[in-house]
Amino acid sequence: MTGTKKDLIQYRLDRAKETLGDAEILAEKQRWNSAINRLYYSAYYAVSALLISNHISSTTHNGVKPLFSVNYIKTGIFPTETGRIYSQLFTWRQKGDYDDLFDFDSEKVLPYFEPVKTIIELIEEHIHSKS
Secondary structure, eight states: OOHHHHHHHHHHHHHHHHHHHHHHHHHHTTOHHHHHHHHHHHHHHHHHHHHHHTTOOOSSHHHHHHHHIIIIITTTSSOHHHHHHHHHHHHHHHHHHHOTTOOOOHHHHGGGHHHHHHHHHHHHHHHHHHO
């Protein structure tokens, strides 16, 4: 990996962790729609770091989801549950951001904090094991 690519990967991993922290702050304030948005983005930054580390790119969020699934979930590199969580967060982020008269609550959002943290950790371990 070139220094620039390594820097970008680390930047995305750092953003994933920072954004997870943002989600925690929003949850403390009971801003559930915003918290689910930040949880999705936290996972997205980690997944995009993973894709970049393997010279895989997408210009859209819709493109990242199948690339992650085909290259890492269906191949067994990451557990099926990881792909399910990412896919659900993608759907819920869309719903929370764009659907009118819809609000998340603590029961829907809080159970996703640990899985997102795990996704970040798994991806970070995978990336670092290859370098």
